[in-house]
Amino acid sequence: AQKVTQAQTEISVVEKEDVTLDCVYETRDTTYYLFWYKQPPSGELVFLIRRNSFDEQNEISGRYSWNFQKSTSSFNFTITASQVVDSAVYFCALSEDGNAGNMLTFGGGTRLMVKP
Amino acid sequence: ETGVTQTPRHLVMGMTNKKSLKCEQHLGHNAMYWYKQSAKKPLELMFVYSLEERVENNSVPSRFSPECPNSSHLFLHLHTLQPEDSALYLCASSRSEGTGSKQYFGPGTRLTVT
Numbered sequence: 001a002q003k004v005t006q007a008q009t010e011i012s013v014v015e016k017e018d019v020t021l022d023c024v025y026e027t028r029d030t031t032y033y034l035f036w037y038k039q040p041p042s043g044e045l046v047f048l049i050r051r052n053s054f055d056e057q058n059e060i061s062g063r064y065s066w067n068f069q070k071s072t073s074s075f076n077f078t079i080t081a082s083q084v085v086d087s088a089v090y091f092c093a094l095s096e097d098g099n100a101g102n103m104l105t106f107g108g109g110t111r112l113m114v115k116p
Numbered sequence: 117e118t119g120v121t122q123t124p125r126h127l128v129m130g131m132t133n134k135k136s137l138k139c140e141q142h143l144g145h146n147a148m149y150w151y152k153q154s155a156k157k158p159l160e161l162m163f164v165y166s167l168e169e170r171v172e173n174n175s176v177p178s179r180f181s182p183e184c185p186n187s188s189h190l191f192l193h194l195h196t197l198q199p200e201d202s203a204l205y206l207c208a209s210s211r212s213e214g215t216g217s218k219q220y221f222g223p224g225t226r227l228t229v230t
């Protein structure tokens with residue numbers, strides 16, 4: 001069965017610090033997708049990135065970067081030079097090939113607080 | 117993109133009431149989803165509809181009844197709820213129900229059962 005673990009429930013940093021959010025997943029499938037979503041105080045989840053299991057290239061988008069390592073079943077997310085607007089709950093999620101209905105399994109989320 | 121809307125945004129209901137949550141997507145997607153987010157549990161998928169047919173029902177109690185009259189609208193009918201059903205209910209949509217399809221979420225309905 002699939003499982004996603006975000007061990008950090010809450011992180012607090014000061015603006016301009018770099019911060020890494022950890023995500024570890026479990027799956028028996030060889031084909032799967034990993035996602036990161038951001039949930040600001042407004043409530044809606046905002047899509048950040050999708051990565052399939054055959055693409056282990058790291059990705060950078062502005063201040064955001066993602067490190068996907070199949071060997072350790074991890075898909076970590078780093079925010080460089082954090083800003084107050086980055087304060088939110090961040091969710092990592094997994095979708096296995098063959099799931100009926102594109103079911104996403106979410107981790108418990110990491111609440112990031114960026115202080116000015 | 118915020119092409120998924122949900123109404124109402126907040127709802128307080130008694131245990132004997134009947135109410136409905138509404139979700140509408142303006143993205144031309146074919147699949148829609150209901151999730152429950154409570155303080156004590158991670159996001160849980162409740163229902164999936166693809167092309168107006170229910171694809172997945174994730175062992176949800178019968179006091180929650182979904183309805184998908186067309187590919188743009190999704191409802192969640194509520195009756196005789198319990199206090200533990202208080203949560204944020206999120207709707208999402210995607211182009212298809214295939215694995216890996218990016219899901220777009222609405223702002224949610226904050227439900228309080230008294």
